[in-house]
Amino acid sequence: MASRTSLLKSLGVAQLKELAGRHDLSLPSGKKSERVAFLAEKLSLSDAELEAVVRSYQADKLIGKIRDARFATRATTSSPGR
Secondary structure, rough: OOOOHHHHHHHOHHHHHHHHHHHHOOOOOOOHHHHHHHHHHHHOOOOOHHHHHHHHHHHHHHHHHHHHHHHHHHHOOOOOOO
């Protein structure tokens, strides 16, 4: 299992903010590394729960990329006037 810090580093700042908000934590301003360290220490999730949450965020991001690619492909291959 990956460490809490490495799991949290894989998330974007917006996702870190969302995760903090869902757990009633106020994310400090500053560098991403400082925010990651804060959440790694303060989150009341077990390591397994945190890994599941991070994997969920990663899956959502991938699904979004696939949808965007499909939309872009449809937009460029559709014929005008149809």
